[in-house]
Amino acid sequence: MSLKYITPAERFKKYLPKDYVELVDYGPFGKTQEEAGPGNMGQFKELVEEHPMCSGCWMAYYIRLIFASLPNPEDTVTLGTAGCGRLAISQAAVPFIYGNYGDQNAMASGLTRAFRLRFPDKTKDVITIAGDGGTMDIGFSMTMHSWIRGEKFTTIMLDNEVYGNTGGQSSGMSPKGAVLKMAPKGKDFGKMPATELARAAGCVYTVRMSPTNIKKAAKIIRRAIFVAREVGPTFIHAYTSCNIEYSIPTHEVFADAKAQEKDRFTFEEYMTDEAKEVIERVEAEEKAARMARKAQKTEAVN
Amino acid sequence: MLKKVTEGPAGYMPQSAPYMGVELAPEGQALLYGNKVSEEEAMRDAAKALLTRDNPTIFPGPQVLWDWKDDVAAKAEALLELASEIPNCKIIPMPDYRPKYPKIDVKAEINPNHPNLTILDNKIKACVFVGVHCHYANLTLRMIRAGTDCYTVALCAYMGHEEAMASIRDLHAEDIHKFKEIVIEERNKLGIEWETTLPPENPSLPKEDLTTLSPADYGEYRSLIMTRKGEHVTEVE
Numbered sequence: 001m002s003l004k005y006i007t008p009a010e011r012f013k014k015y016l017p018k019d020y021v022e023l024v025d026y027g028p029f030g031k032t033q034e035e036a037g038p039g040n041m042g043q044f045k046e047l048v049e050e051h052p053m054c055s056g057c058w059m060a061y062y063i064r065l066i067f068a069s070l071p072n073p074e075d076t077v078t079l080g081t082a083g084c085g086r087l088a089i090s091q092a093a094v095p096f097i098y099g100n101y102g103d104q105n106a107m108a109s110g111l112t113r114a115f116r117l118r119f120p121d122k123t124k125d126v127i128t129i130a131g132d133g134g135t136m137d138i139g140f141s142m143t144m145h146s147w148i149r150g151e152k153f154t155t156i157m158l159d160n161e162v163y164g165n166t167g168g169q170s171s172g173m174s175p176k177g178a179v180l181k182m183a184p185k186g187k188d189f190g191k192m193p194a195t196e197l198a199r200a201a202g203c204v205y206t207v208r209m210s211p212t213n214i215k216k217a218a219k220i221i222r223r224a225i226f227v228a229r230e231v232g233p234t235f236i237h238a239y240t241s242c243n244i245e246y247s248i249p250t251h252e253v254f255a256d257a258k259a260q261e262k263d264r265f266t267f268e269e270y271m272t273d274e275a276k277e278v279i280e281r282v283e284a285e286e287k288a289a290r291m292a293r294k295a296q297k298t299e300a301v302n
Numbered sequence: 303m304l305k306k307v308t309e310g311p312a313g314y315m316p317q318s319a320p321y322m323g324v325e326l327a328p329e330g331q332a333l334l335y336g337n338k339v340s341e342e343e344a345m346r347d348a349a350k351a352l353l354t355r356d357n358p359t360i361f362p363g364p365q366v367l368w369d370w371k372d373d374v375a376a377k378a379e380a381l382l383e384l385a386s387e388i389p390n391c392k393i394i395p396m397p398d399y400r401p402k403y404p405k406i407d408v409k410a411e412i413n414p415n416h417p418n419l420t421i422l423d424n425k426i427k428a429c430v431f432v433g434v435h436c437h438y439a440n441l442t443l444r445m446i447r448a449g450t451d452c453y454t455v456a457l458c459a460y461m462g463h464e465e466a467m468a469s470i471r472d473l474h475a476e477d478i479h480k481f482k483e484i485v486i487e488e489r490n491k492l493g494i495e496w497e498t499t500l501p502p503e504n505p506s507l508p509k510e511d512l513t514t515l516s517p518a519d520y521g522e523y524r525s526l527i528m529t530r531k532g533e534h535v536t537e538v539e
Contacts, residue, residue, distance in 0.1 A: 005370045009378040012367050015393045017410040018506040052403045091400055 003030050003074050006093075023047075023093055029074045034290065038068045038218040047073060051088035056250030058257055059158050059240035062211050063088045066129065066156065069218040070094070071225055076125040077111060079104040081139060083131035084165045084242075085158045102139025104128040105146035105155060112153045125225050126153040132173035133163050136192050140172075147201035147233045154228045155203075155235045156221075157194060160242035168245040175264060180245060195268060198235040204272045205231075205279075210239040210257045210265040220269070226282045227275045234275075239265040306336030307467060309454075310447045318444060319464035326461050326471070333462055333469040341470060345481050348430075348468040349488040351453040352388050355427035359392045360385050360501075361412050363434030365459070367397055373475065380478035381432060382500060387485050389496045394420060395504070399438055410506035414438040418449040426450075431466070432457040432473075439463055457481070 006029050008016055013024075023029075026045040028036035036044040047067040053060040063085060070076050079097045080086040081104045090096045099107045108128045115124040128135075135143050135157040143155065161178065163169040168181035176190040195206045205227040211217035217238075224234040239260050241248055248256050261267065271279065307319050324336040332344035352358040366377050385391045396412045406413050412420040414434070421429065429452055431439055436458065443454050443465035455470075456463040457478070462471035470477070489496060517524045 005364075005368050007369045009367055009369045009374045011375070011378045011382050012362065012395070014503040014507065015362070015395055015501070016367065016397060017395065017407065017504055020397045021507065050402075050404070087403070091403065093398075093400075096400065 006074060027093070028068070028070075032289075032293070033069075033071075033218075034293070036068075038065055038214050041065075041068050041214075047094055048088055048092035051091055053084060053088055054244050056243045056248075056253045057084070057240075058243065058253050059085055059160060060088050062158065062217070062238055062240045063092075063129070065211065065214060065217055066127075066221055067092050067094065069221040070125070071222055072123060072125055075123060076127065077115075079108050079111070079126070079128045079130075081130045081134035082165070083134055083158075084160070085129060085131055085240075089129055102130075102134050102137075103142050104130050104134060104139060105151075106142040108153045108155075109146045109149065109151040112151055123229055125229065127156060127225065128153065129156045129158065131164075132157060132159045132161065132171045136194055137172045144197070144201050147198060147203050147235070150202055150232045152228050152230075152232055153234075154224045155198075155233065156224075157235070157237050158240040159194075159237060160240050160245075161191075162242050162245045164242040164245045191264065194237045195235065195270070198233075198237075199270060201233075203233045203235045204275045205234040206237070206268075206270045207235070208237040208265060208268040210260040210267075212254065212257050212261060223279050227271070227278050230278050231272070231274045303335065303337055303339075307333075307447070307465065308335060309451050309467065311449050311451060312447050314448060316444065316448045324464040326464060327469065329472065332471065333464065333466070335467055336464065341477075342484070344468045344470055345484045346488060348453075348455040348470075349481070349485040350492075351428045351455070351467070352391070352430070352485065353489055353492060353494060355453060357392065357424055357426045358388050358390070358428045358430075359394055359424065359426045360430045360432065361394055361396055361434070362432055363396045363439070364398055365435065366433030367395055376475040377433070377478065380475040380482070384478055384482040384485065385501045386498045387482055387489070387496070389489075389494060391501050392424070393501045393504075394424070396434055399435075407506055410504055414442045417442045417446055421446060421450045421452050426452055428453040428455070430455040430457060431463075432478075433459075436460055436463070440465060 006024060008024060022045045028044060048064055051060055073094055077095045078089055080089050082101045086098055097107060105128055108126050112126045159173050161174045162180055163171055170178060170180050170183035170187045172192045174187045176187055178187045195208045198206045205224055207220050220236060224236050228234045239257060241253060241256055243253050306322055306324055319336060327333045327338045331338050332341045334344045334347055366374060385393055394412050399414050401415050402413050406419060408420045408423040439456060440463055443463055446452055446454055447465055454466045455468045456466035457473045458471050459473055462469040
């Protein structure tokens with residue numbers, strides 16, 4: 001199926017809403033990253049555009065970036081859980097599954113296995129995108145067990161260090177001493193060591209980062225997806241601040257993300273030898289394809 | 303005939319049709335107001351509703367809007383032929399099921415999560431659902447019965463829907479042609495004059511000439527325009 005399910009029935013194209021026609025004509029489906037990727041966001045019809053997130057939300061930016069970086073959007077399924085993130089993720093033009101709180105990794109396990117049985121000759125990417133509460137607190141056991149079982153899909157944790165959607169309770173990922181609306185005395189203990197736990201549970205590729213550099217963040221997302229296809233579970237722990245609950249002025253959200261790069265979210269990338277092999281191979285292939293396209297273009301001009 | 307399932311508004315969270323004792327029609331039969339009848343009887347009642355009620359509309363779902371299967375083209379063709387025989391019929395699509403917030407464009411599309419908005423805004427009194435996956439069709443049809451006075455017709459390729467006033471099962475392109483013939487017959491019986499005309503295109507489709515688009519057309523959002531590499535937009539400020 002893949003690209004066929006985003007091709008309109010010919011006679012119905014003029015009856016489709018403008019949004020869908022643009023998505024078909026100018027969207028990223030079936031295109032390369034140079035044509036429609038993070039490098040030229042704003043110049044093609046993106047998979048997620050309208051969303052009801054707060055003004056200045058760093059999570060909304062990162063979600064937009066995730067969807068622009070997908071290597072295979074027509075064959076991708078995202079899963080999420082309660083939290084701010086799903087408000088934007090569910091509106092993207094990529095199939096989205098929403099379960100009970102915290103069960104996204106359990107659902108993704110079943111889905112990945114089903115895809116491999118049903119479409120053995122195809123690459124289907126499964127990505128869970130959930131907040132710190134959904135991944136490390138309430139969904140902790142399901143997240144850990146999916147990693148321990150070695151399920152081949154990508155887990156992305158949008159860490160805003162608070163339960164932002166329900167009024168500001170502290171989460172396991174809130175930093176020690178954080179004073180929040182529903183934690184007025186300050187949090188008593190520190191952040192959970194998410195990437196260490198992921199590694200201990202068997203993740204073959206883990207990254208902790210504050211996504212301030214678009215190119216780098218996109219590369220990480222793609223690496224995690226490529227490795228999950230072949231080797232095993234991958235995990236990205238990304239800082240996506242909540243400017244409302246942490247009272248960060250909108251114009252300082254980026255500066256805060258930058259500052260976190262030197263504090264709680266120093267860049268840390270871990271990969272097993274097998275994962276490294278996949279990354280090197282895929283990136284070399286991508287580079288070769290890019291060069292070939294460039295040479296073709298130059299030839300056409302001459 | 304005792305009408306078990308009728309037009310609403312039945313009120314918030316109405317009793318579901320199966321709970322009221324409505325069963326799906328067996329093969330070769332259809333459902334009309336929750337009763338098992340012949341396919342033709344259900345088609346005639348549906349045709350009369352589409353011809354006599356205000357703003358008849360066809361809501362095609364993803365299964366007929368997207369070219370995912372070989373029989374889609376024939377079905378799409380048949381549906382457009384049917385629509386062009388119903389006077390002043392509109393087509394409002396349901397391209398997918400994702401929620402639309404903060405606001406749906408009710409003139410351009412219908413969404414299964416709040417179908418009543420499109421029906422109430424367009425004052426639709428008779429509608430046809432076709433190509434909507436069954437689980438979403440059940441949800442949508444019940445919501446319409448709950449909150450609107452719209453007559454609903456379900457043209458289903460599988461087992462039909464209890465929540466619709468008229469439900470025709472195992473429906474494929476040739477059955478849509480048969481339905482079209484019945485619509486024409488009923489139209490002639492009622493003495494309605496109509497020249498075969500295709501429904502209007504989607505109102506959201508752009509009419510402006512994009513080649514003459516300038517940053518000024520973006521109004522208050524013009525400062526957000528991202529320039530291409532090497533391009534300098536002077537009209538931004």
